[in-house]
Structures are given as structure tokens and as C-alpha cells.
Amino acid sequence: MSAEEIVRLEGVTKVYHMGKVEVQALRGVNLSVKRGEFIAILGPSGSGKSTLLNMMGCLDKPTSGKVFIEGTDTSRLNDNELAALRREKIGFVFQQFNLIHTLNALENVALPMLFAGIRRTERMKRASELLQKVGLSHRVYHKPMELSGGEQQRVAIARALANNPEIIVADEPTGNVDTDAGNVIMGIFERLNSEERRTIILVTHDFDIAARAHRKLRMTDGALL
């Protein structure tokens, strides 16, 4: 594994059991992602692209095969170590934004830092800087319900950046927002990639969105083409 390689998947399979039915979500995926890459995974719904993303984000464990993050074999990590990995190395952006609706924008962004044990004043300072970075310094104290879809997704991106991760994984980040908001969001991702050299892996079924990535991978029936 080269020093430039940040994520590697070796023969990753995933089998789900839906009642008595076995679903093969991933059928032996091999993938290598280099530091600073901007990758789009394209595929129809049910193709297994979200499952693949969850593997890379250490949210899910493969049925067989291995996932390496910065050379670390994640199958050897326990729950706490995986949580630490998600907290420090990976930033998650979901299609449904998934903000905590009882918390305001600032508190949402500060949440991963709370779990990282960062002091309150520092959490709040960095959270407001991040909100400024995604152009939401005027919405700091708004609850998610008081924000538009695009704004919520920008809060979610700010949250993903909270602990300064090298990898951003995004699952259909523009899937629930209008085209303009989608453009703004993609702009942010592009900046994070080009200016801050963060590795971006996003999943989409939208060709226009995928076109803005450096590398496009296609997925069907649980396998990369």
C-alpha cells in the first residue's frame, strides 16, 4: 500500500438477510482511493452504492473482505476504535441531512467535537467558523426545522468537517435539495477538495453531479464496473 493510498477495499462482500431472503449487496468489491481524490460512485438505486459508502465510512462491517483506512485493517478494530476512526478521520454527509433537530445549527456542528472531548469554548468557536465557511453565519442559532434543505445540508457539511477529517463520504448529498442549492453544495465539496486537499467520495445517481468528480465509478448489482 502506497503512502498516497487512503482507503482500500479488498474483496468486500455484504449479505443482508431480509427475513428468509438473502440479498447480496456487495459482491467482492476491490477499490483503492488515493489521498486528495474526488470520486463519484454512480449507479441506480439498489445497486449497492450506499452499502459500499457505509463500508468506507466504517459504519458497516463487510461480511467478508477487508477495508483499510490509512493502512489500518478496520476488521481488527472494536466498536470504540471504529467510533474514534469515524470521529477523527471521516466526515459523513447524508442525503436526509440527519441533523439533530433539538439542537440549533451551531450545536449540531459542535456535536462531533463534544464526542471528541474538545473544550466547550473551543467547540463553539470552531463550529461558528465552520458555519461561516459554508456561508451560514447568519443562521447559527436556527434549528434545523427553520432552515431550507440546502441550508440544512450545508450545516451537515460543516458538521462533517468538525474534527477536521481527511475523508468526506457523502451519500446523495444533493438528492433532497433543488438544483441551485445542489450547485452550492457541490461548490463546497470542490473547494474542500481543491483548496484543502480532502478526499471526497460521493454517491449519486445524477450524471451531472458525478461529472464534477475526478474519477467516476459505476456500480450495478453490488459490483464495480
Added chain:
Amino acid sequence: MGIFTLALGDLRERKARSALTMLGVAVGIAAIVALMSIGFGLKYSVTSQLTEMADTIMVMPGRFTQGRGYVMLGGFNERDLHDVKRISGVREAAAMFSAVKDVEHRRERKLFEVVGIDPKETHAVFGKIVKEEEGRGLRESDHKTCVVGHSIAKDLFVHEIGVNDRIKIAGRTFRVVGILEKQGGFRSEVDTQIYITKRDAKEIIGDEISMIFVRVRNIEDAERIADEIEERIDENHKIEDFTQALTMGSFIRQLEELFKILQAVLLAIASISLIVASIGIMNTMLMSVMERTHEIGVMKAIGARNRDILTIFVLESGIISVIGGILGMLIGVIGANVISVGLGSAFGIEIPAILHAEVLLGGLAVAVITGVLSGVYPAMKAARMSPVEAVRYE
């Protein structure tokens, strides 16, 4: 914002449910606080009178037999009294001559217990707690005078008896020199007795001493002195088991044992509501965990450890129980006082609500422990969720 605000925010989200769960805890704690306070009050109202008499030994001729209760076996004599007074550790001893006699006041006749005592020895019998309400006590120089118990004077005759009134006891005229204060409770028998001098008693009751009242110097010696009294008098009369010397201390101890049982029963009853409250907390927390499965997944995805999730939920049930506990303490204090006043006016017994800090703090501690324990299982369930399945859960 910290973990605490996070937990508090969730409670605020579900105001009604949180409030109802808190109320459940509050009722449980209130029941404990109120019942315990009333229990302590009951114990106090009974034992406080008795504790003042803890140095007393009552010596009676007779014995307790199975089936027939207490059987009187004649009486004591002056020699017995003399011997009792000489036992070391005895501070004072008084003989009582008593019999039920016919009492007439303004042509109304009733039967009452008439008690003869030596005016010098009144203190041994009455101690500091029985006092005259009106008039004075008996004097050695008195002849045909009496002191009347409160109920006889005030309630039991159509016409109230006053100081200087003349009443007839067993056909002989006595002048009332004093009326005793109302005793009630464990000394209520005093309220229906008439006291005359030993000299007068010999005339209308006889020479046999019905009871010897002994006061000891040290309460610790009471049991030993009681044994010695029994031995000495039994020897005088050459009858085994003739004398019963009852220390008030042993009586109080028996009562206290009884109250311990009563307290335990009250606590057990109150605990039932606490168990219900704890089930309520667990139910609320399980629902909360289920409803927030998705949120738990999100928090895990952004790096929350199992411990963080556990903390949030345990803290949440902790907050419920602390607020419920404090509320319960307040309701309990109010409730205890209401019960106290209610019992007072309904049954005429004075039972104060006695609030021990230990009960209040103990109640709060029990609330918190219950809350946290009931929260642990749901919280562990939340903490162990697989992040990906939790995120996918809608």
C-alpha cells in the same frame, strides 16, 4: 451545549410524557416521605409520653397467665414498700391503694377508680408530667380531700366538678382541692381516677397496697432493680412469682420494636408505587430509545462512542428522577402535614408529621438510583445499536 443539554433537549421535546413520568416518580417518593413521616409522628406521639417515664418500674401483685390475662393475687404490705425503698438504685417508691368506688356528685352516682397515695410520695407516681390544672395537690395534713382527674371533673358528670365542690366517695363526703390536667394517650387512665390521701384510703379502700410505683436513679439499672424487687417481695410473702415488676424501659423497647415493623410495612407499601414509577421510567426510556433510533445512528456515524450514547440516556432518566424526586419530596411534606391534620381532626389524636432529613435525602437518593437503574437497560440497548441499521431506521 454538552451531553447534559442534549439529554435535557430530548426531555423538552416530549414535555407531556416526561412530565407524566416525573409525576410517577414524584408520587412514589411522596408516598414514602409522607408515610414515613406519619410513622415517625405516630411513634413520637406514643413514645414521648412514655420516655418521660422511662425510669419507672410498676410493681404489681399478680401474674400474667395464659388465657386468663392478668390475675391479681392479693396485695402488698408496708414491709414490702419498706424493702423496695431500701434496694440500691431506687430513688423513690410510692404505694398506691386503689379500688373502684361509688362516686356521687349532685345526686349523680357513678363508679370510678379511687386511688390512695401518700402525699409525700406523689412525685414518684406523677413525676413531672401530671400537674394540677386547677387548685392544688394533696397535702399530708389534708383530711377528706381529693384531687380529681380531668375527664371526671369536666366531662363525665352532668354538672362539672370545680375546686372546693364536695363529692361523696363511698358514702363519705370529700372536698375537691384540685383538678388534674388532661393526660390522654398512654396516661389517659389518670383522667378517670380520683386521688385521695393514704390515710383516707385506709378507711375506704383498706390496707392492701395495689401497686408500688418505683423510680430508679439510673435507667440502665431498671432491669436489675426490677428483678431484685420481685425476689424481695416474693420472699416476704413466700410465694413464687407473686410479684410482677414491669420496667417502662422494656415496655418502650417492645413498642419501638413494634414501630420498626410498622415503619417497615409502611415503607413496603410506599415502595410499590416506586416500583410502578420505575417501570414507568423504563417504559418511557424504551420508547424514547426506539423513537430516536435514527438519531442514535446519526450520532454514532459522526463519532459518538457507545459510552456517549449510554451517558445521554442514563442522564435523561436521571434528570427525570431527580426532578420527580424533588417534586415528590415537596408533595410528601405537604401530604404528611395534610394527613397529620386530617387524623387530628378526624380521630382527635395528635400525630405530628415528623420529617427526618434522612427520609427526605433517602427518598431523593432512592429516586435517583431507581431512575438511573431503570434507564440503564434502555440506554444499553441504545448504545449497542449497529450504527448503519440505526441510521437506516426511519
